[in-house]
Amino acid sequence: NDLASLLDISVNEVISVCMSLGMFVSINQRLDAEAITIIADEFGYEVEFTKSDEEEAEVEEEDAPEDLESRAPIVTIMGHVDHGKTSLLDYIRSSKVTSDEAGGITQHIGAYDVMTDNGDKIAFLDTPGHEAFTAMRARGAKITDVAIIVIAADDNIMPQTKEAINHAQVAGVPMIFAINKIDKPNANPNKIKEELANMNLLVEDWGGKYQSQEISAKTGQGVDELLEKVLLEAEILELQANPEKNAVGTVVEASLDKGRGYVSTVMIQAGTLKIGDIMLAGQHFGRVKAMFDHTGKKVTEAGPSTPVQVLGLNGAPQAGDILKVYDTEREAREIATSREQINREQSMRTKKHITLDEIGRRLAIGSFKELNIIIKGDVDGSVEALSDSLLKLSKDEVSVNIIHKGVGQISESDVLLASASDAIIVGFQVRPSTSAKRLAEQEEIEIRHYSIIYDAINQIKDAIEGMLEPEY
Numbered sequence: 001n002d003l004a005s006l007l008d009i010s011v012n013e014v015i016s017v018c019m020s021l022g023m024f025v026s027i028n029q030r031l032d033a034e035a036i037t038i039i040a041d042e043f044g045y046e047v048e049f050t051k052s053d054e055e056e057a058e059v060e061e062e063d064a065p066e067d068l069e070s071r072a073p074i075v076t077i078m079g080h081v082d083h084g085k086t087s088l089l090d091y092i093r094s095s096k097v098t099s100d101e102a103g104g105i106t107q108h109i110g111a112y113d114v115m116t117d118n119g120d121k122i123a124f125l126d127t128p129g130h131e132a133f134t135a136m137r138a139r140g141a142k143i144t145d146v147a148i149i150v151i152a153a154d155d156n157i158m159p160q161t162k163e164a165i166n167h168a169q170v171a172g173v174p175m176i177f178a179i180n181k182i183d184k185p186n187a188n189p190n191k192i193k194e195e196l197a198n199m200n201l202l203v204e205d206w207g208g209k210y211q212s213q214e215i216s217a218k219t220g221q222g223v224d225e226l227l228e229k230v231l232l233e234a235e236i237l238e239l240q241a242n243p244e245k246n247a248v249g250t251v252v253e254a255s256l257d258k259g260r261g262y263v264s265t266v267m268i269q270a271g272t273l274k275i276g277d278i279m280l281a282g283q284h285f286g287r288v289k290a291m292f293d294h295t296g297k298k299v300t301e302a303g304p305s306t307p308v309q310v311l312g313l314n315g316a317p318q319a320g321d322i323l324k325v326y327d328t329e330r331e332a333r334e335i336a337t338s339r340e341q342i343n344r345e346q347s348m349r350t351k352k353h354i355t356l357d358e359i360g361r362r363l364a365i366g367s368f369k370e371l372n373i374i375i376k377g378d379v380d381g382s383v384e385a386l387s388d389s390l391l392k393l394s395k396d397e398v399s400v401n402i403i404h405k406g407v408g409q410i411s412e413s414d415v416l417l418a419s420a421s422d423a424i425i426v427g428f429q430v431r432p433s434t435s436a437k438r439l440a441e442q443e444e445i446e447i448r449h450y451s452i453i454y455d456a457i458n459q460i461k462d463a464i465e466g467m468l469e470p471e472y
């Protein structure tokens with residue numbers, strides 16, 4: 001996506017060159033230096049790498065197979081509000097973190113890891129909800145191996161359940177359905193399975209491919225089985241990392257602590273982070289002064305799939321930033337400085353995301369193939385009608401994809417999804433929340449408001465036919 005906007009071509013064109021090189025990539029995937037050079041060359045550009053791009057490319061460097069060891073899965077829990085995400089995270093934490101380890105105090109640092117009864121490790125991102133997940137993905141971070149979608153058995157598949165499923169699918173992360181609250185007398189897990197089936201998501205005990213588990217986050221019933229299923233999914237994924245190299249991880253959260261300075265929670269993904277290491281995350285660097293695990297215990301090193309709180313960076317990186325260890329402080333400092341400069345330049349660059357007006361220009365240079373749209377509306381009927389009509393606007397040259405639709409206000413999560421997928425947002429009789437509006441301005445996402453379906457269809461039709469009069 002970034003490369004496409006730098007070259008002023010469509011994402012599809014980048015993807016198709018990648019395919020011709022035998023690489024199957026997604027819109028947010030980081031490309032290595034060689035691929036970037038070839039793609040740019042294809043479109044008549046010559047690439048010059050700054051230090052930071054080289055370094056970014058290095059992240060993708062392959063390990064020798066003999067250096068790889070299996071690592072624990074990293075899990076995110078998503079689902080509709082009040083369906084029990086927090087309860088499940090808390091139950092797992094309190095039942096699986098042994099008390100001597102915890103010293104009686106558990107801290108919320110954004111992630112924790114547990115040991116199952118069979119001695120297998122699982123790491124959890126303790127930021128329930130898909131907002132955090134999407135925010136990270138929009139920043140290019142790929143941290144979740146398995147998503148648990150929590151659905152309350154005394155309720156239905158709700159809008160945020162659909163969103164969560166949507167986000168996991170777009171990111172290509174395998175899902176396990178946790179059908180929660182089965183301790184309740186009115187729980188009806190079969191109804192949930194049926195609703196899933198209606199969405200083409202057939203669970204295993206109904207002959208489908210998705211694992212599901214009936215649980216109670218309150219009594220703990222079924223939670224061990226759920227964890228076993230996570231491990232099974234992880235086994236299929238054959239998750240591996242080289243623990244012997246310089247650490248690479250992703251920042252989960254960061255803050256300024258009055259007494260301790262900048263404190264960042266990092267999920268280590270490869271290598272081992274040690275006290276004294278020189279680390280860089282975003283535009284901040286420093287030496288690892290101290291590390292703590294999620295129980296607050298001091299640790300001296302942290303290997304793959306381990307979350308740690310790290311002290312020593314000279315600023316607070318953003319969630320989703322990659323943390324990496326360097327051999328010399330000079331190197332880290334140089335990259336930090338050049339990133340700062342790049343960030344400054346990029347924020348001054350012109351619009352990166354698609355707008356209806358922009359379509360005409362992209363059509364003119366022959367780089368427009370696909371229009372991604374998110375639809376939010378006040379009632380289901382109009383959302384469906386609008387979505388059907390817009391889909392019908394697809395033609396040979398330009399296809400229209402409705403990547404998400406739903407009833408309700410335009411939320412931050414909609415904007416993040418639009419940003420990650422280069423989509424425009426169409427609001428029918430609904431407005432964005434204040435925070436969504438702010439984010440849309442920041443991310444330069446176009447939100448179009450309509451109160452007449454016919455207007456929406458006509459304007460988008462004109463746009464993809466290259467006939468839209470620009471608005472001044």
Ligand code: GDP
Pocket residue numbers: 079080081082083084085086087088128180181182183184215216217218219
């Ligand atoms: P979240 O918004 O998805 O994080 O949901 P919470 O974990 O905050 O749960 C919402 C409400 O449902 C709380 O009052 C919980 O106590 C309750 N709850 C969660 N899981 C269960 C369960 O398995 N059984 C019952 N009876 N209540 C539950």
